[in-house]
Amino acid sequence: MSEKLINHNPDLKKLRDSGADMEIRGDFLILHGVPYVTSQGTIAHAALVTDLQQNGDTVPPPRSHQVWFTGDYPCDKNGNPIEAIRHSSNNQPLCDGIVAKHHFSCKPKGGYPDYYEKMTRYADIISHPARALDDRLTPYPHKPIRATDEESIFHYPDTASSRYGITGLSEKCSMNKVVIVGLGGTGSYILDLIAKTPIREIHLIDGDRFSQHNAFRAPGAPSLEELEKMPPKVAYYASRYGKMHRGITPHAVYLDDETLRLLDGADFVFLCVDKPAVRKLAFAHLIAQGIPFIDTGMGLEYIEEDTCLIGDCRATLCTPAQHDHLARRVSTADTAADDIYDSNIQVADMNMLNAAFAVMKWKKYCGFYQDIYKEHNTTYSINSHHVTRDETTLKAIK
Structure with a gap:
């Protein structure tokens, strides 16, 4: 059609x-x-x-x-x-x-x-x-529609955008190449969201395999048989989301000096990694190449006396025009050995929220959402339910 x-x-x-x-x-x-x-x-x-x-x-x-x-x-x-x-x-x-x-x-x-x-x-x-x-019969059955346009990035049309008259807005997100580095909890939820946008190519970079603990902080529900195969994360997600989006390319490698080239030519990059050395490497390369990116992060702490978790999540935008704030907003120091997040505790809701903040900021950058303050750093604290708006380029409206 x-x-x-x-x-x-x-x-x-x-x-x-x-x-x-x-x-x-x-x-x-x-x-x-x-x-x-x-x-x-x-x-x-x-x-x-x-x-x-x-x-x-x-x-x-x-x-x-x-x-x-x-x-x-x-x-x-x-x-x-x-x-x-x-x-x-x-x-x-x-x-x-x-x-x-x-x-x-x-x-x-x-x-x-x-x-x-x-x-x-x-x-x-x-x-x-x-x-x-038979009142169940109708000439309007709302059956799934197969996309037949050779140039369509989807296997079936985006009838949600057309239904609500925002197809033109959705096209603002039609970048040629977007890369997600790290397909853990946050990165996988970012994929879940951007796979529904008209990006031509979505590249996935992660050298890990999809294990049982990943299933509890990732979108969807893998079968036991799938978990037993322990596929590469990028292959697992490319198979899942390739049923909807035609342009997903997996790279089962870790980001290092040799694989940095996979970021070249990207219109945008989402960084969802927890190793400071990888962050530092990616930051330098992306800034030098003039590639805009969002770095995501999360910190959780177990409060023993209250037997509960506190923590926050962060999404930091860097562009060729504004990236001086990166050093003061994102730490590239070694992670503490007892960092509870690094132990893969199930925090799917925080991963999902972190991904949502990152993707909404990206959509603001694309012009899909209005962006009055043009904040370049957002954090959310779970115990105080507080959202910050930092590194803005417009003073608060009185």
Whole structure:
């Protein structure tokens, strides 16, 4: 289906968003799975077809008020033909794999203003008797839609953005190459979020394998059989999210002097690592290359007398224009030996929140969200429920 054509035409978009199982094939608009009653009083499904004029990325109002139907002649709930729409009946090949049996005519005064009005009118007339017999039936089943555009980055269209009219905003996030370094808890949740955006290439860098403890601070739910195989983290996540996004590339390596080249050419990088030496190496390379990035971090502490955890999470943005704050906001000193976070305690909620802060900051950087203060450092403290807004480039509004 041509997503570009649909998103440029409100009537086609409205039809798709209504749940219609629609297809654009050549110069025809096809509505699949329309339920109807046969002459024997049984329920069947067939397709409604109309010719579709296209002027580049737009479609004018329908030039004809007629449609074709691929099923047997539709009847009322008693098996009597719906004569009000009858025009002619003969087998007529329309396009590849589509043969019409009947031609219907139902012309309103002034004709149909658009394809939504035309196709829903016929679909409602034909399906009404079937729905009277079984109210679970509908010509708008909200079936998953397969993307057929060769250039689409998704295996199926982003109908969420189009449904709410924010496709243009989503396109602001369409970078060519984004890299996630570290697919632990925070990095995996970042992938979960950005895999739903139109980035052309998402590169995953991590040399670890996906183990049982990872399952408890990661999105989704792996099976025991998957855990027993202990796949590389990047392979596991590429397989998971590759079902949705076509541009995910795994690199089962650690970031070091030899693999730094994997960051080259990136439009943006998410750093989700806990080793200070790796941070230091990445910081220097990204700043030298002029590549914007967000570094994430988390610190947890066990309070023995209260038998509870306290802690915070941080997301720090660095850009070619502003990165002097990095040294005072992110420590590259050796991590304490008893750092409880480094022991992989299950903190999925904090990982998820940290990832959300990072991705929301990235979306602000892209222009998806309004960014009044343009803060470059955000921290959240769990015990005080306090969020900071640091390293801003705009003074607070009074």
